[in-house]
Amino acid sequence: MHTLELPVLTEQQQLLSSADGAGRALYVETYGCQMNLNDTEIVQAIMAGQGYRLTTSIEDADVVLLNTCAIRDNAERKIHERLKHLRYWRKRKPQMVVGVLGCMAERLRSSLLGEQGLVDIVVGPDEYRRLPELVERAFEGELGIAVKLSRVETYDDITPIRTQGISAWISIMRGCDKFCTFCVVPFTRGRERSRPLASIVREAENLWEQGFREVTLLGQNVNSYRDPGGAGDFADLLAAVATAVPHMRIRYTTSHPYDMSDRLIETMAAYANICPYIHLPVQSGSNRILQLMNRHYTVEQYLGRIEKIRATIPGCALSTDIIVGFCTETDEDHQQTLELLRTVRYDGAYMFKYSPRENTKAWKMGDDVPDHVKSQRLDEIIQLQNRISWEINQTEIGRTVEVLVEGPSKRDSTQWQGRTDTNKVVVFPHIGATAGYIVGDVVKVRIERATSATLLGCIAE
Ligand code: 5AD
Ligand code: SF4
Numbered sequence: 001m002h003t004l005e006l007p008v009l010t011e012q013q014q015l016l017s018s019a020d021g022a023g024r025a026l027y028v029e030t031y032g033c034q035m036n037l038n039d040t041e042i043v044q045a046i047m048a049g050q051g052y053r054l055t056t057s058i059e060d061a062d063v064v065l066l067n068t069c070a071i072r073d074n075a076e077r078k079i080h081e082r083l084k085h086l087r088y089w090r091k092r093k094p095q096m097v098v099g100v101l102g103c104m105a106e107r108l109r110s111s112l113l114g115e116q117g118l119v120d121i122v123v124g125p126d127e128y129r130r131l132p133e134l135v136e137r138a139f140e141g142e143l144g145i146a147v148k149l150s151r152v153e154t155y156d157d158i159t160p161i162r163t164q165g166i167s168a169w170i171s172i173m174r175g176c177d178k179f180c181t182f183c184v185v186p187f188t189r190g191r192e193r194s195r196p197l198a199s200i201v202r203e204a205e206n207l208w209e210q211g212f213r214e215v216t217l218l219g220q221n222v223n224s225y226r227d228p229g230g231a232g233d234f235a236d237l238l239a240a241v242a243t244a245v246p247h248m249r250i251r252y253t254t255s256h257p258y259d260m261s262d263r264l265i266e267t268m269a270a271y272a273n274i275c276p277y278i279h280l281p282v283q284s285g286s287n288r289i290l291q292l293m294n295r296h297y298t299v300e301q302y303l304g305r306i307e308k309i310r311a312t313i314p315g316c317a318l319s320t321d322i323i324v325g326f327c328t329e330t331d332e333d334h335q336q337t338l339e340l341l342r343t344v345r346y347d348g349a350y351m352f353k354y355s356p357r358e359n360t361k362a363w364k365m366g367d368d369v370p371d372h373v374k375s376q377r378l379d380e381i382i383q384l385q386n387r388i389s390w391e392i393n394q395t396e397i398g399r400t401v402e403v404l405v406e407g408p409s410k411r412d413s414t415q416w417q418g419r420t421d422t423n424k425v426v427v428f429p430h431i432g433a434t435a436g437y438i439v440g441d442v443v444k445v446r447i448e449r450a451t452s453a454t455l456l457g458c459i460a461e
Contacts, residue, residue, distance in 0.1 A: 021052035021132060027061035028054075031079065032069025034253065035189075035218050036102055038169040040067045041160030043101065043128050048161055050132040058089055063097045063135055068104035070184050072355035076104055083116050090118055097138040099123060099131075103188035106147050107358075113143050125174070125189055126150040149175075149190030156195045159203075165406060166440040167214040168207050172200050172237065176220035178256060180283075181294045181361035182326060182354060185220055192220075197227040197237050201244045208245045213404055213440045217241070217252040223259030235267040242271035249404060249421060250274045254281065258296040260305050269313045276313050277347075277423040280305070281321035285340030286333035289326055292365070299340060306344055317422035319348040322381055325374030326354045327365040334377050341384055347392055347422065348453075349385045353378055386452045393424070393450035400446045400460045401426065407439050418443070426455045 026047050030040045043065065044054055055061055066082060069075040079100070090096055099121040100112050106124035113119055120138040123131055127146035134144035154174055162168050173194040176185045204215050217237070219225060225234040232240070234252075242250055250273055257280055268274045280302075284290055287298045309316050322337060341349070353374040356367045403418035403426045410417065415427050428445050447457040 021050040024052050024062040025055040025060050026052040026063045027058050028065045028067060030067045034169055036067050038171050038218055041162055042155050042158050044161040045158050046128055046131055065099045065101055068100055068102040070103035070107045070188055079104055083118055086118055087116055097135050106188040109147050110145055126153045151191055152193060154193055154195045156199050166212055168212045169216050169218050170200060170203050172217045173219035173225050178221055184357040184360055187359055192224055194225050194228055197231045197240060201240050204241045204245050208248050214249040221256045222252050223255050235264040238274060239267050242274050246273055248273060253279045257302050257305050265309055265312045275421040276316040279319045283323050285337035289329055289333050317347040320346050322349055322351045323354050324377040325369035327362055327368055329369050338384055345388050348389055351378060351381050390452035393455060396447045396450055396455050400444050402442050403445045405439050405441050405443060424455055428457050428459060
């Protein structure tokens with residue numbers, strides 16, 4: 001009952017499918033960013049190619065893989081806790097192979113092996129092709145580790161196994177060369193490398209044919225995308241995808257403000273199917289802190305980008321990431337961040353307490369803002385941002401918006417849930433005319449109420 005139905009295998013997957021795993025069940029849990037979700041789909045494809053079947057039940061699993069995140073300490077703590085819980089299954093199924101994948105595997109390497117008497121294999125983000133071999137050896141009792149980072153691996157030839165929904169991720173590049181001083185990603189995901197433009201366009205076309213209605217182009221810093229053969233930059237890629245699948249909604253994440261070119265903004269404005277929504281992490285409203293973070297822009301330059309976006313793409317929604325309590329952050333720096341939020345008035349924000357990461361530059365700068373001060377600053381920015389999001393969403397009341405239907409609402413299955421092209425979640429009841437609509441349709445919804453996170457309405461006849 002818990003086994004997912006596998007889509008038709010590609011030729012490449014069929015070639016591999018006579019191999020070892022035959023019949024064994026694979027269960028993968030994914031933590032962290034969208035890149036990890038897409039990596040899990042790649043891992044599933046690699047393992048399915050070796051004859052493994054996917055399961056959503058640990059009870060049923062012969063192999064359990066945790067695809068992990070290392071961005072903040074609490075992400076890692078969660079994994080250590082999860083490993084403790086897995087001991088229960090290990091006792092009941094001593095043959096079960098347990099692996100840690102992803103950024104935490106890359107960061108902690110061999111120190112994870114054998115943790116809780118449980119971890120059999122540790123595999124970093126550029127070594128997933130070796131998974132079948134390492135799992136096979138683990139069944140024979142051998143611990144395994146593969147954590148080399150690559151300058152070329154993009155898994156371009158692997159078709160991810162997507163098991164749900166009408167919205168798909170496409171990784172367009174891997175790694176990050178920006179080296180923000182707080183960030184572990186350049187160490188866990190290695191150097192920037194891009195997939196060929198033509199292959200990304202082909203993937204988007206295939207997804208449209210399979211019934212997907214939205215794609216998100218993914219990279220740690222998509223703005224530094226370059227076709228390896230010189231066929232263009234990220235603006236060219238967006239234009240090519242938008243032209244190839246003119247009715248597909250196209251999103252992307254994440255942008256770095258430093259690389260957000262005028263040409264990219266103009267390209268977004270030129271295509272109706274490129275969603276008017278940009279996630280543009282600012283991190284701090286203080287120039288002094290931005291410099292310590294090695295972000296390569298000032299608040300003024302950042303605001304210049306926002307102005308250009310708003311002048312070029314009217315109605316473009318914006319979100320951001322903020323870190324509070326970075327080394328040496330004073331109350332004045334914090335006030336400047338609050339001021340920035342008031343100036344930009346983002347539709348939404350992801351807000352975090354600074355978490356020192358070993359090996360980063362900031363690690364050596366110390367962590368001098370006490371935790372209770374970080375908590376207080378975090379509360380303040382969350383409250384302010386919630387109020388702004390609420391106020392912005394109130395202005396949607398009375399408007400009719402186009403919603404791509406994603407499925408039943410998470411809270412109430414008698415309601416549908418979908419998103420506007422500006423990435424706002426819209427919930428509306430399943431009654432009358434809507435009963436005939438299906439997931440993947442774009443419907444017109446008249447907004448009647450709004451919270452800071454959700455718009456609520458009814459189908460507009
Ligand atoms: N501590 C807190 N937040 C962090 N981020 C990245 N590294 C850290 C860290 N060490 C946040 C940044 C980034 C988002 C993905 O996570 O805001 O944009
Ligand atoms: Fe980390 Fe900065 Fe790269 Fe984003 S741009 S992944 S925050 S180093």
